[in-house]
Amino acid sequence: MLDIAQELNRWLEEGRDFAVATVVAVGGSAPRDPGAALAVDTEGTAIGSVSGGCVEGAVYELCEQALQDGRPVRERFGYSDDDAFAVGLTCGGTVEVLVTPVRAGNADREILATALATAAQGDATAVVRIARGPADRLGHALTVRPDGQYTGTLGGPPRLDRLAAAEARALLDTGRTGSVEVSENGSNCPGGLTLFIESSVPPPRMIVFGAIDFAAALVRAGKFLGYRVTVCDARPVFATAARFPEADEIVVDWPDRYLRGTETDARTVLCVLTHDAKFDVPLLAEALRMPVAYVGAMGSRRTHADRELRLREAGLGDGELARLRSPIGLDLGARTPEETALSIAAEIVATRRGGSGAPLTETESPIHRDTAEHVRLAVA
Structure with missing residues (x-):
């Protein structure tokens, strides 16, 4: 989402409602990295990309549906002989997207607006969203500054927000985007929740x-x-x-x-x-x-x-x-x-x-590297 922060910030300034689909996990020869995003507003205008073309149509429809019903959704796309040229990835990889509606009155709209405005100005910020967990908490967000201060909540106990902020700060220090698994009570033990953390830092x-x-x-x-x-x-x-x-x-x-x-x-x-x-x-x-x-x-x-x-x-x-x-x-x-x-x-x-x-024709290693579904960094 933060990769199209300038355009989304402009939409927010204009008062537009939109839904944004963000790549939260990839596998195999996926075309885009985690953090890549496609957004669709109420007029049907689209910006960004999540797959370079393979599943854009299906993700576009998910965004339209999220705008109508106001509910976040997570969807996985992979290669299938039956639908490879319809909604599948012809390259053989997998991609999972989290679709978040950003509508007037949404509790997380102002939280995301803060992060988008910060990223659009070229300043460092991170966004944490629940990418896997209870349906009523999917997409809940908080934003984190480089000093670890945060706004928003993931809807659990305060220690969960503190843990999420610490994890986000660790990723933000290196300008990385990735996922971490935590428990719903806010411990580092995997299980219950997957947090997707996007970092936006000034250009290198x-x-x-x-x-x-x-x-x-x-x-x-x-x-x-x-x-x-x-x-x-x-x-x-x-x-x-x-x-x-x-x-x-x-x-x-x-x-x-x-x-x-x-x-x-x-x-x-x-x-x-x-x-x-x-x-x-x-x-x-x-x-x-x-x-x-x-x-x-x-x-x-x-x-x-x-x-x-x-x-x-x-x-x-x-x-x-x-x-x-x-x-x-x-x-x-x-x-x-x-x-x-x-x-x-x-x-x-x-x-x-x-x-x-080396020429790709002479190698057998994966074309796209750094596609592990989960990135784990120690909490500072």
Whole structure:
């Protein structure tokens, strides 16, 4: 639901009633991840998607029905020889959706409105809903802030709301969406209730060091992937908005000094395109000691060998050097800046999702990863 927060927030501001179908569990080769949503208003307008087309029609009808009777519903779709091209998933996976009516007078409307408005502004928030449990509590919701404070109730004892908020905060810390099983009395013991927790966090950062022609193409690729992109270079003549109009931020500073002072997290990707030792070595010495998602550096294999030697002299060990992706990118035979940017972006995605980078025709592993029905994180 939060993936279409801007559109749903606009609908709420306009006073529209709607129903939203959210993917709460997937299995096998499902086309969309948990959290993907399709919403339908009273005029029949639809936004979003839960399956990329396979079951959209059936889910649309579920939304219309929920709008009419005001009752949430959970439905499972999977492959069937009889209805594969009607309401089944032709890819062979399964997807479960929770359909929640958001109508004037609903107890949870204001709760969801708060979360949608927060997410639409780009601020962090989480929504917890009962995705499996007693019919009269299905869809009950509460919203959780990064500090763990929450509004709303799941309709059980207060300890259930506190547990749900703690679970949501743990997921929110890492920007993840998933399900947890708890008891109706608010204990961690599985049984009775399945809580679906959606997290919305600000976009992850991509920092591109080196204001060269390849950087402009990488900025565009980073924006396409949903990153907030910064370009940093110590040379003011090259680090200009005119050269990088699509970057969110242009910084003129020594790369290592900027990296030490800027905010990064476990989702941040760092792309070093300077291939100049006086910039690269102090920058990479900082970067490879930081808990970021990806560190890649441009340069030939000879440049990499020299760079690695210098980094060892700077005190980095085997474990830190093993994190360095250099030469940067996957082997696509890239030549142009755009092709090179594509190879770098592909490596970033493969690193994030655990992909091999091999052609799918040569692999037997699942096409879609991270599709476990339940994500369990320890409560902080």
